[in-house]
Amino acid sequence: MFYREAGQFKTSYAADQQIFPITQDRVGVLLILAFAFLAVPVLFNEYWLKAILIPFLIFSLAALGLNILTGYAGQLSLGSAAFMAVGAFASYNFMLRIDGMPILVAFALGGLSAALVGIAFGLPSLRIKGFYLAVATLAAQFFIVWALTKFEWFSNYSSSGVITAQEIEILGYRFVSPEAKYLLVLAIVVLLALAAKNMVRSSVGRAWMAVRDMDVAAEVIGIRIMHTKLLAFAVSSFYCGVAGALYAFAYIGTVEPEGFNLDLSFKILFMIIIGGVGSIVGAFLGAAFIVLLPIALDVMVQEWLSGFLSPSISSNLQLIVFGGLIIFFLIVEPHGLARLWQIAKEKLRLWPFPH
Amino acid sequence: MKMRKTLSTSLIAAGLLGGVAADALAQSAEQFIGLPxxxxxxxxxxxxxxxxxxIDYMALINERDGGVGGVKLTWEECETEYNNARGVECYERLKKKGATGNSVFQPLSTGITYSVLDKVAQDKIPMVTIGYGRTDAADGRVFPWVFPMxxxxxxxxxxxxxxxxxKEGGLDKLKGKKIAYLYHDSAYGKEGIAVLEKQAQKHGFTFVPLAVAHPGNEQQSQWLKIRQEKPDWVILWGWGVMNxxxxxxxxxxxxxxxxxxxxxxxxxxxxxIPAGDASKGFTTAGFNVxxxxxxxIKAIQDVVYKKNKGNMEDKSRVGSxxxxxGVVHGIITVxxxxTAQAKFGKKPLSGEEMRWGFEHLNIDAKRLKELGAEGFMPDLKITCEDHEGSGKVKYQQWDGKQWKVVSDWIDADREMVRPMIEESAAxxxxxxxxxxxxxxxEG
Incomplete structure (x- = not known):
């Protein structure tokens, strides 16, 4: 009834090719964006902005990056956290070593550095596929963290190997308050998500999907395999690198290489598996699930059960429930939360007269 | 199915909102301590x-003394899973709770310490890191809010x-000796290298660092190296399964x-214990015994565990x-x-007042005896410059069943360490x- 496209006619190519061809979608996305940009900084307190929403957006961006590589181009990667580390450490060093470096340029350069590293570790993908490639990217994960610890130049010879991100300042405005940091992160994430959405609809994205579905066939119809695969690695690592830079500069502040360990890579992989492989909105849903649900469980357990259960049991209970929910959602919909959303949309189109 | 889904989503939403609502509950005459x-x-x-x-020590203070100066201690746990991002979330969640906000943040994780280092100064909440964290934070002039005690x-x-x-019969006997340093290859493991290299120069021993990759369950090549090098001593700077x-x-x-x-x-x-008989004779440092x-500990057993209010499920771990x-952490917090109550009055204290308390903390031998902790932990005096306050360490040896103290409190080589701390802090x-x-x- 409310979600009906009857009567919406596309009379021009522009109308046919826009990102959200259905009016309701367009209005919905604009409303969400307006809410996120205008209402959230006013309505939500410091705890929500600093501890929930900023990390949610940053991990969404990292998941988006991995989704481009794994979901669209079909290359399994276990090195996302390491590419985030490259982004964080590169941005830090660009800020440190070049006077008057604008922070946004440093983020972009951090992302580009991650892209270069991504291309280097993407080279094996030309020969090896599937799980074997995952093992090759695992090497990236261990090598990068090791190199950042081993070569002290990266952390400016700090005795414990950690870096402390510089303050964010754009055109004389210092991003100190949680609201300001949130808006900056949101703006970057929205821009990059828009870029990703457009990329996957363009010839680049179609080439990625062709390679994912069957690379021999893709080659036969004239897609350059090497170019396409390495581009996917570069773009994906760029996204992860920017996410890493934001993680260091807008969220944690002081980071150590060990913070970007294999656990984090797995977490990002789980985000796209739960959210939906090969879907932009899936990256956001998956990040929400993996980042927010454990916190929600902990809050609930502390509020309601702390009097009845011993702390060890309640801590383990959270993990049990969290694991149970993952299994539940994967059984209900193996294609992830994004697919659930899609099914809901299809049902809504027919509602209330499904026949 | 649909019902269940709506139910679970609303549960999650309610849980998240609950965390916010709880902030508003102000409590009277209670000092809140957030436990990450x-x-x-x-x-x-x-x-x-x-x-x-x-927690057991704080329960003892509440049960036996009715709190500190009549102010009851309250606390809430927040599960960090030893994960930096979760630690930051816990820090933010706990910081506004209680009547005066969180009194002190002690994450027991170097990673989380680094993650909230800037935030504690902004929010004016002291952070105490006993035996971990950022070493150069011992310079209180640069790190007023951090206490690596x-x-x-x-x-x-x-x-x-x-x-x-x-053990060798004097520091001069170290000349020509060889000491291997088997360390966890991480920021934590590398902490010891610089200072030990300096010590090697000073005392004339050879220093052989050997890195073990995380998690440390594969050490064959390192021990082959030890067999070749034949060091006189091995320092084990390990963590978890590596030990x-x-x-x-x-x-x-x-x-x-x-x-x-x-x-x-x-x-x-x-x-x-997991290494069985192989551990017998192994000696380790400790700032508590x-x-x-x-x-x-007896008081905790008598007052807290008799009433069945103890926190440990496995009661045999009391005294481990x-x-x-943990009891040392409790003693220092209390x-x-x-100390802060003596200056600001017997009321719930703010983070700034707590910081003053930590900075003027003075637990001398007499006070330790009153607390029943003589020989249990070293005496301690914090000042504005020096946030470390003691530097003393005792050595214990594993006799196959339990730890036996084998040394008195040993003072650190502070003439060497302090300038290094000041240089790094600067x-x-x-x-x-x-x-x-x-x-x-400073007053």
């Missing part, structure tokens, strides 16, 4: 022991050299465990190394509250544009 604990994951043994001991990794490394010297693995490998290689010295994160029952024969370390201050405080002007 970890009871699951690879380091659960440490987390459950330390936070358990700490009792002793730091660098101090500990120098006491190790002193202890080895005492029992090293002890077993030493037994296999035939290296005497009597000649192995562990860091304080290698020196708990959880590190030695094991054992239940101290009056403070980690548990006692004594800081007491570098940080320069990088972050911090003007160090002038301590002569």
């Amino acid at each position: 604990s970890y009871r699951v994951g690879a380091y659960a043994a440490g987390g459950s022991g330390i936070y358990g001991g700490w 009792i002793t730091t990794y660098w101090s500990q490394a120098t006491t190790m050299v002193k202890y080895i010297g005492s 029992p693995t090293a002890l077993k490998a030493a037994a296999k290689t035939g290296f005497s465990r009597e000649k192995m010295i562990g860091v304080w994160w290698s020196g708990a029952e959880e590190d030695t 094991a054992g239940a024969n101290y009056p403070v 190394v980690y548990y006692n370390r 004594e800081a509250i007491r 570098k940080y201050a320069k990088e972050k544009n911090i003007t160090p405080r002038d301590c002569s002007k």
Whole structure:
């Protein structure tokens, strides 16, 4: 009834090719964006902005990056956290070593550095596929963290190997308050998500999907395999690198290489598996699930059960429930939360007269 | 199915909102202490022991003394899973709770310490890191809000050299000796290298660092190297599973465990028992000792566990190394509250007032005796410049069943460590544009 496209006619190519061809979608996305940009900084307190929403957006961006590589181009990667580390450490060093470096340029350069590293570790993908490639990217994960610890130049010879991100300042405005940091992160994430959405609809994205579905066939119809695969690695690592830079500069502040360990890579992989492989909105849903649900469980357990259960049991209970929910959602919909959303949309189109 | 889904989503939403609503509940005459604990994951043994001991000590103060100066202690745990991002979330969640906000943040994780380092200064909440964290934060002029109390990794490394010297019959006997340093290849493991290299120059021993990759269950090549190098002593700077693995490998290689010295994160029952007989003779550093024969532990057993209000599920762990370390955390927190109350009055204290309490903390031998903790932990005096306050370490040896104290409190080589701390802190201050405080002007 409310979600009906009857009567919406596309009379021009522009109308046919826009990102959200259905009016309701367009209005919905604009409303969400307006809410996120205008209402959230006013309505939500410091705890929500600093501890929930900023990390949610940053991990969404990292998941988006991995989704481009794994979901669209079909290359399994276990090195996302390491590419985030490259982004964080590169941005830090660009800020440190070049006077008057604008922070946004440093983020972009951090992302580009991650892209270069991504291309280097993407080279094996030309020969090896599937799980074997995952093992090759695992090497990236261990090598990068090791190199950042081993070569002290990266952390400016700090005795414990950690870096402390510089303050964010754009055109004389210092991003100190949680609201300001949130808006900056949101703006970057929205821009990059828009870029990703457009990329996957363009010839680049179609080439990625062709390679994912069957690379021999893709080659036969004239897609350059090497170019396409390495581009996917570069773009994906760029996204992860920017996410890493934001993680260091807008969220944690002081980071150590060990913070970007294999656990984090797995977490990002789980985000796209739960959210939906090969879907932009899936990256956001998956990040929400993996980042927010454990916190929600902990809050609930502390509020309601702390009097009845011993702390060890309640801590383990959270993990049990969290694991149970993952299994539940994967059984209900193996294609992830994004697919659930899609099914809901299809049902809504027919509602209330499904026949 | 649909019903269940709506139910679970609304549960989640309610849970998230509940966290916000609870902030509004102001409490009267209660001092709130937020506990960013970890009871699951690879380091659960440490987390459950330390936070358990700490909670039991606070329960003792509430039950026996009716709180501190009539102000009851309240606390809430927040599960961090030893994960930096979760630690930041816990920090933000806990900071506004209670009547006056969180009194002190003690994450028991170096990673989380770094993650909230800037935030504690902005929010005016003192952070206490006992035996971990950022060593150069001991310079209170640059880090007014951070207290790496009792002793730091660098101090500990120098006491190790002193202890080895005492076993060799004097520090001058170290000349020409060889000391291997088997370390966890991480920021934590590398902490000891710089200071030990300096010590090697000073005392004339050869220093052989050997890195072990995380998690440390594969050490064959390192022990082959030890067999070739034939060091006189091995310092084990390990963590978690690396410790029992090293002890077993030493037994296999035939290296005497009597000649192995562990860091304080290698020196708990959880590190030695899994290695069985191979651990016998292994000696480790500690800023607290094991054992239940101290009056403070007996008081906890009499008052808290008799009423069945104890935090430990496994009561045999009361008196273990980690548990006692938690009691040390409790003692320091409570004594800081007491110190601050003497100045600001017997009321719930704000973070700034708590910081004053920590900065003027003075637990001398007499006070330790009153607390029933004589010999249990070292005496301690914090000043504006010096946020470490003691530097003393005791050595304990595993006799196959339990830890036995084998040394008195050993002072750190502070003439060497302090300038290193100041140099490193000055570098940080320069990088972050911090003007160090002038301590002569502090009240």
